[in-house]
Amino acid sequence: MPPFDVPEGDPFGPHNLPYGVFSPAGSADSPAGSGSSPAGSGERTVGVRLGDHVLDAGAAARALGSPYEALLAQPTLNPLLAAGRTAWSDVRRALTAWVTVPSHREAIEPLLRPLSEVTLHLPFEVADYVDFYASENHARNVGQIFRPDAADTLTPNWKHLPIGYHGRSGTVVVSGTEVIRPSGQRKAPADDAPSFGPSIRLDIEAEVGFVIGAPSAMGTSVPLSAFRDHVFGLCLLNDWSARDIQAWEYVPLGPFLGKSFATSVSAWITPLDALEDARVAPPSRTHPLLPYLDDASEDPAGYDLRISVAINGRTVAEPPFSTMYWTAAQQLTHMTVNGASLRTGDLYGSGTVSGPTERERGSLLELTWNGRDTLDLPDGKRTFLEDGDEVTITAWAPGPGGTRVGLGEVSGRVVPKS
Numbered sequence: 089m090p091p092f093d094v095p096e097g098d099p100f101g102p103h104n105l106p107y108g109v110f111s112p113a114g115s116a117d118s119p120a121g122s123g124s125s126p127a128g129s130g131e132r133t134v135g136v137r138l139g140d141h142v143l144d145a146g147a148a149a150r151a152l153g154s155p156y157e158a159l160l161a162q163p164t165l166n167p168l169l170a171a172g173r174t175a176w177s178d179v180r181r182a183l184t185a186w187v188t189v190p191s192h193r194e195a196i197e198p199l200l201r202p203l204s205e206v207t208l209h210l211p212f213e214v215a216d217y218v219d220f221y222a223s224e225n226h227a228r229n230v231g232q233i234f235r236p237d238a239a240d241t242l243t244p245n246w247k248h249l250p251i252g253y254h255g256r257s258g259t260v261v262v263s264g265t266e267v268i269r270p271s272g273q274r275k276a277p278a279d280d281a282p283s284f285g286p287s288i289r290l291d292i293e294a295e296v297g298f299v300i301g302a303p304s305a306m307g308t309s310v311p312l313s314a315f316r317d318h319v320f321g322l323c324l325l326n327d328w329s330a331r332d333i334q335a336w337e338y339v340p341l342g343p344f345l346g347k348s349f350a351t352s353v354s355a356w357i358t359p360l361d362a363l364e365d366a367r368v369a370p371p372s373r374t375h376p377l378l379p380y381l382d383d384a385s386e387d388p389a390g391y392d393l394r395i396s397v398a399i400n401g402r403t404v405a406e407p408p409f410s411t412m413y414w415t416a417a418q419q420l421t422h423m424t425v426n427g428a429s430l431r432t433g434d435l436y437g438s439g440t441v442s443g444p445t446e447r448e449r450g451s452l453l454e455l456t457w458n459g460r461d462t463l464d465l466p467d468g469k470r471t472f473l474e475d476g477d478e479v480t481i482t483a484w485a486p487g488p489g490g491t492r493v494g495l496g497e498v499s500g501r502v503v504p505k506s
């Protein structure tokens with residue numbers, strides 16, 4: 089079947105058109121693990137996914153005499169990200185025409201490559217990285233596990249502001265990159281002293297990542313209403329977490345080496361414009377919000393994303409993103425309310441996505457209740473991850489006319505430190 093004829097109902101049809109960066113498979117610039125520094129790599133260029141093909145977007149712009157060649161014939165998405173909301177909509181409108189209008193077919197079809205013949209790279213240069221903690225179910229589960237005697241499983245601030253921390257952008261890697269098991273200090277409550285060695289409680293956190301396009305000036309704040317002016321799109325994100333290292337180090341300043349060794353993101357960035365039909369209101373608020381976070385009169389900024397987590401091919405959880413208490417718009421506003429600036433390429437994670445039922449939990453910490461229970465995998469039982477385990481997170485969202493919008497997967501395999 090010619091690639092222009094994407095099968096009806098394909099979650100990567102012309103209603104989706106996520107952006108990535110690719111090079112020909114087997115070219116010199118194609119190690120699967122290369123992710124952190126896309127600059128200066130000659131063969132990388134922006135691609136747009138259509139079905140199981142990728143369109144060389146810069147070459148398409150050139151072939152059709154489009155003014156967007158300068159934004160698309162690039163080794164990263166950063167120039168497009170920096171161009172801002174009007175340009176994002178204009179480019180998307182042009183791309184939609186290129187892959188749907190029959191008169192373009194002759195020019196476009198030779199520029200579509202099968203996904204099996206390309207290598208996908210980290211699609212943008214990650215500037216700053218922040219991770220939030222926006223799922224009430226996740227926060228309550230963690231509270232019950234780690235603070236069983238506390239009067240409230242939520243910390244006193246939780247319903248008043250989106251809690252977050254600044255992470256390490258230099259270790260954000262693209263889907264498919266192997267994750268080397270981290271080493272560090274760990275000390276179980278019963279141990280007399282800490283010991284050093286490979287983490288024995290390596291975990292995942294299934295999250296959604298939001299990618300900043302347009303920057304903001306230091307000393308200014310981004311209101312809720314400007315969310316779509318600054319956020320280009322979203323990706324799937326796995327916040328790999330070493331629970332033993334984390335538990336010993338995180339009081340009182342929060343996550344550090346238990347998180348900073350690797351964060352994986354999907355190779356495809358789905359533009360917000362592709363997710364209009366997935367917008368939903370967040371859960372009803374149980375506490376009054378300060379005016380800068382009060383979204384009662386704003387357009388819905390929640391997203392109905394149906395996430396699936398698989399380990400070694402077996403689905404172990406299906407966390408619903410629509411249950412997140414804090415929206416990405418509120419997180420953006422809170423992140424800048426003190427005057428902190430945004431940079432093109434900033435990435436912020438939603439926090440672990442966990443729904444109300446046991447099957448909807450987005451971490452092994454919750455799925456096994458901190459190792460008390462086990463998960464059945466094709467090759468045996470698990471509490472936390474073993475070397476060789478491969479974790480794959482996928483998702484889809486409702487699209488126009490009953491279609492589905494597929495989000496690109498994020499996967500990674502755990503390997504021992506050599």
Ligand code: CA
Nearest residue numbers: 293327439440
């Ligand atoms: Ca996290």
